[in-house]
Amino acid sequence: MRARANTYNTVVFQFFRTIHEVFRPHWTAPGVPDIDCARLAAHGIRGVMLDLDNTLAPWRSPAIFPGVAAWIAQAKACGLRACIVTNAGSAARVRPIADSLAIPWVTRALKPLAGGYRRGMALLGTAPDSTAMIGDMLLTDIIGANRLGLFTVLVEPKSAREALPARLVQRPLERLIGRKPRLAR
Numbered sequence: 001m002r003a004r005a006n007t008y009n010t011v012v013f014q015f016f017r018t019i020h021e022v023f024r025p026h027w028t029a030p031g032v033p034d035i036d037c038a039r040l041a042a043h044g045i046r047g048v049m050l051d052l053d054n055t056l057a058p059w060r061s062p063a064i065f066p067g068v069a070a071w072i073a074q075a076k077a078c079g080l081r082a083c084i085v086t087n088a089g090s091a092a093r094v095r096p097i098a099d100s101l102a103i104p105w106v107t108r109a110l111k112p113l114a115g116g117y118r119r120g121m122a123l124l125g126t127a128p129d130s131t132a133m134i135g136d137m138l139l140t141d142i143i144g145a146n147r148l149g150l151f152t153v154l155v156e157p158k159s160a161r162e163a164l165p166a167r168l169v170q171r172p173l174e175r176l177i178g179r180k181p182r183l184a185r
């Protein structure tokens with residue numbers, strides 16, 4: 001009986017630990033411009049990878065959100081390198097935005113799989129423990145980065161306009177899991 005109770009406790013404990021370590025970002029923020037670069041640097045972060053759609057710019061739009069360009073400049077001044085890591089497949093979509101921010105980029109990242117984050121870290125010359133992933137999607141941007149041991153920051157999607165799978169599957173699941181941070185920002 002006790003063995004069964006212990007097994008149950010272990011399974012429940014593991015479940016919540018997994019929720020905590022995989023499904024929780026370290027920080028949450030309303031948007032990219034609200035993230036404190038100096039505090040990221042103080043956490044030992046040297047490189048930031050940024051999602052594109054609904055993080056830097058509206059879905060399918062070339063117009064970056066207000067404050068993003070200034071934030072990238074501020075991040076560079078804090079000694080952080082930055083790049084875009086997006087699941088979008090079109091270089092024509094990503095290049096003008098990346099060029100306007102003067103940062104490199106990765107397309108077809110296939111987040112939450114590891115490959116795209118690794119390509120991003122290769123561009124930045126950073127290791128998982130000195131890299132942050134910033135994105136609006138818990139189930140792609142954040143869980144993939146958490147599994148690799150990156151520092152993660154979940155921002156609020158700025159628009160309800162996004163790809164159909166995101167609206168029909170990912171956002172409802174996110175609402176179930178919750179968008180809670182591990183640490184106070």
Ligand SMILES: [Mg+2]
Nearest residue numbers: 051053054136
């Ligand atoms: Mg996104």
